[in-house]
Amino acid sequence: MWWHQHNLCFRHPIEEDYSGELEKKVATITETDESTESEGVIDSHKRREILSRRPSYRKILNELSSDVPGVPKIEEEKSEGEGTPPNIATMAVPTSIYQTSTGQYIAIAQGGTIQISNPGSDGVQGLQALTMTNSGAPPPGAAIVQYAAQSADGTQQFFVPGSQVVVQDEETELAPSHMAAATGDMPTYQIRAPTTALPQGVVMAASPGSLHSPQQLAEEATRKRELRLMKNREAAKECRRRKKEYVKCLESRVAVLEVQNKKLIEELETLKDICSPKTD
C-alpha cells in the first residue's frame, strides 16, 4: 500500500520535531554558547531516551512563565467550567460529568440524579433531571456511566448504575412517569432494563466480586481495556493541546528574544562607534 511508504518518509512536524527545533532556537538565542552541532549524530535509541525523560510541557511552560512575565501558564487543573455548559454548573453539584458523542452532557449528581443537557441550548431549558428510583442504587460517588454512540435502532443509550439503561427516544414521545418531563424540543430519555445485546464496544459495568466465569472475567478485562483506551484517548488529546500551547509559547518567546537580540546588537554598534576613535 502506498501509504506505508508515505508515512515512513514523513515526519510529523508539529508532533515531533518542530517543538524541539524551537527549543534549540530559544536556547541558541538565550545562551551565547556555540550551538550543539552533535545533535544530529545521536542515534534513535538515545534520542528516544532523551525525549522520554523530558519533563512535561505543563512543567516546562510553568517554569518558563515563572521566569518570564507575560508568558501564560498552562492550567494545573482543568477549570470546572471548561467544556462544561453553564447550565450544569448552576445545578446541584454533580459527582460525575460525561459528554456523549453528540455533545450532550450527562451529569450524575449526589443521590443518583441524572442530568442531561444539550450544549446548544441555553439556561435551564437545556437540562433534564432524571431521578433514579431504584432502591438498589449504589452509594453516591460510585456512579458508573458508559455511553454508546448509537445503538442498532438509532437511539442513543447511556448505561447508569443499577444495571439500567437511559435510552434517547428517536421521536419525542412522552417519557414514562419515572422520568421528569422533557422541556421544549429536547429529546426524551427512558430508563429501561438493558437489552441482552449490547451495542458494539460497550460492556456493562459489573460489580466487583460478582465475577465468576471466564467469560465474565474476559468481559471485565474488555471493559477495563475500553476504559483505559478511552482515558488514554482523552489524555492524548489533552497532551496535544498542551503541546500546541507550548509551541505557541516558544514561538512568541523566540520572537521576543530576536527583537531583544537585534536591539542589543544595535546598541553595541552604537557604543562601538562612540568609543572607537575616528581615524579620519
Next chain:
DNA sequence: CAGGTGAATCGTCACGCAGA
C-alpha cells in the same frame, strides 16, 4: 480530473515517572 504530496489530526502502544 486523477494521482501525488505535504500537513494536520487521531487512536493506540509503550514507557517513564510520581504518588499512593
Next chain:
DNA sequence: TCTGCGTGACGATTCACCTG
C-alpha cells in the same frame, strides 16, 4: 510495588494543494 498519568512514536485517515 502498583497504578494512573503524560507523552513520544507510529500507523492510519483526511484534506488541501499541485501537477501532468
